[in-house]
Amino acid sequence: MTFSSGxxxxxxxxxxxxxxxxxxxxxxxxxxLPIGLASLISLTNLTSSGQFAGLTxxxxxxxxxxxxxxxxxxxxxxFLMSLSxxxxxxxxxxTWQRMIFSFGVTDEVFAVASLEEEKLSFxxxxxxxxLPIVGWSLGTLCAELFxxxxxLSLQNAMGIALYGMFIAIIVPPSCQHKxxxxxxxxxxxxxxxxxxxxxxxxxxxxxLLIISSCIGALYGAIRYPREGxxx
Amino acid sequence: xxxxxxxxxxxxxxxxxxxxxPLTFYRKEIKSIYVQSFLYYIPYAVLASLTFPYILYACDxxxxxxxxxxxxxxxxxxxLKLFEVAMIGIVLVYILQLIIL
Numbered sequence: 001m002t003f004s005s006g007x008x009x010x011x012x013x014x015x016x017x018x019x020x021x022x023x024x025x026x027x028x029x030x031x032x033l034p035i036g037l038a039s040l041i042s043l044t045n046l047t048s049s050g051q052f053a054g055l056t057x058x059x060x061x062x063x064x065x066x067x068x069x070x071x072x073x074x075x076x077x078x079f080l081m082s083l084s085x086x087x088x089x090x091x092x093x094x095t096w097q098r099m100i101f102s103f104g105v106t107d108e109v110f111a112v113a114s115l116e117e118e119k120l121s122f123x124x125x126x127x128x129x130x131l132p133i134v135g136w137s138l139g140t141l142c143a144e145l146f147x148x149x150x151x152l153s154l155q156n157a158m159g160i161a162l163y164g165m166f167i168a169i170i171v172p173p174s175c176q177h178k179x180x181x182x183x184x185x186x187x188x189x190x191x192x193x194x195x196x197x198x199x200x201x202x203x204x205x206x207x208l209l210i211i212s213s214c215i216g217a218l219y220g221a222i223r224y225p226r227e228g229x230x231x
Numbered sequence: 232x233x234x235x236x237x238x239x240x241x242x243x244x245x246x247x248x249x250x251x252x253p254l255t256f257y258r259k260e261i262k263s264i265y266v267q268s269f270l271y272y273i274p275y276a277v278l279a280s281l282t283f284p285y286i287l288y289a290c291d292x293x294x295x296x297x298x299x300x301x302x303x304x305x306x307x308x309x310x311l312k313l314f315e316v317a318m319i320g321i322v323l324v325y326i327l328q329l330i331i332l
Contacts, residue, residue, distance in 0.1 A: 012313035019321060037235055044243035049281075054242040061234075064241055071245040077277055078246070082254035084270035087261055095255055102254040103247060107281065111274045156290050157325035163286040164303050164320030166278045171307035173275070180275050187276040188283035195284050209280050216276030221268035 001118055006127020013108045014135030016165040019158035020048055021136045025143025026155055027052070031059050035144055042140035046106055046133060048162060049209075050074045073207055080213075081110040090119045097122040104129025111169050179224035187216025295327035 021042050028038035033055065045051050053074050057067050082105055089098065101122065109129055113120060147155070174181040191212035194200045200208060261267055287296045303320050311319070 012317075015314045016317040019317070034232065034235065037239065041239055041242065044239065045246050047246055050242065050246055054238070058235055058238045064237065067238055067241050068245050071242055072249065075246050075249045078250045079253055080270075080273055081277070082250050082252070083257060084273055086254050086257040087267075087270065089254075091258075098255040099251055102251040105250045105254065107274075107277060111278060114271075114274050153328060154321075154325055157321050157328060159289040160286070160296065160299060160320040160324045161317040163282050163289050163300075164317040165313050166282045167286075167300070167303045168307045168311065168313045168316035170275055170278045170282070171304055172310065175308055180272070183272045183275050184279040187279035191280040192284045209277070212280040213273060213276035216279060217269045217272040220272035220276070221265050225264045225268045226271065 001116075001121040001124040003123040003127040006124040006129075007131060008127075009112050010109070010128045010131040013106075013112065013165070014131035016108070016161055017132055017135040018139040018142075019161040021139025022143040022147075023155065023158050024048070024051055024055075025140035026147045028055055028140075029144055029147055031055070033058070038144055039137060039141040043133075043137040046104065046136055047075060047078075074209075076210055077107075077213065078105055080210075081105055081107075081114075084114060085110060085120075088114060088116070088120050089125075090121050093122050097125075101125040101129065104133060106132060108132070108165060108169070115173075179220055179226075182223070183216045183220040186219045187212050190215045290324050290328065292324075292328050292331050295324050295331055298327060299323045 024042060025038045028041070029035065038055075041051055041054065045054070050071055053070055054067060057070060082102060085105065089101075093101075104125075109132060113125070113128060116124075170180075170184055174184050191208065194203075194208045194212055203211075261270070286300050287293050290296050299320055302323060303316050306319060307316055
């Protein structure tokens with residue numbers, strides 16, 4: 001649980017982030033956001049769906065309140081993730097250390113951290129979030145600086161990278177544990193259903209995500225409750 | 232420019248506070264095995280919900296995305312690492328889209 005073991009775990013996340021952050025920068029630039037702002041958003045927000053939604057609202061000249069409500073909805077999954085991670089931290093971690101680590105809790109950081117066997121030290125947590133923050137900010141910065149040089153078809157293909165990472169995270173444990181496989185199938189099925197049933201579409205992608213992941217995790221908790229759940 | 236900067240500040244603060252509050256202020260050990268199990272399954276449930284069906288819309292061609300999804304699932308099953316899977320995904324979509332579109 002050292003700083004360098006955290007860094008090592010963070011490297012593939014950072015590399016996976018780079019193209020996604022790049023595509024965010026490309027989108028921001030092509031929609032006319034002043035140069036530099038996209039990188040500022042990536043550095044301060046560190047979240048893909050929230051940033052894409054926020055960018056849309058900025059371009060639509062939305063109100064401050066609407067932006068805030070949307071951010072709360074879309075990012076509310078982080079509340080659940082942070083709550084879950086609070087159970088994994090070494091009790092010796094101070095308030096300041098917790099406040100620093102919490103800045104870097106993304107979907108992937110959460111997935112990697114919560115699947116560790118041991119309780120998490122501050123050094124490990126700091127190492128884990130460092131490269132993802134660098135990769136995410138740098139990806140957007142590179143887009144703002146160099147986007148024009150890449151062929152459009154390649155920029156377009158980069159959108160798949162983030163999802164490729166998600167698949168690489170969920171498939172191996174699903175093959176080893178029947179209960180995880182079932183949770184994945186239930187969540188994916190609900191998510192697909194909500195996406196294609198017209199009445200749910202007005203709810204927004206953040207809410208849909210919360211509904212389907214809560215149903216999936218609830219299914220797992222009721223059908224396969226486990227002793228010492230998150231350790 | 233001032234409007235954009237205020238909007239970015241609101242985005243950043245809201246996102247941070249949501250992440251910070253539970254991690255910083257929730258110190259108790261959760262006792263219920265149902266709540267523990269729920270939190271244990273959350274990452275898998277969230278990642279599955281983030282991926283399906285949205286991966287199909289991640290690039291211009293749904294066919295290319297669908298075929299790539301299946302191949303990436305097999306490669307992950309075979310034990311390839313995160314980075315390898317992400318990079319192979321980009322290359323596959325790029326090639327498939329050249330063929331299809």
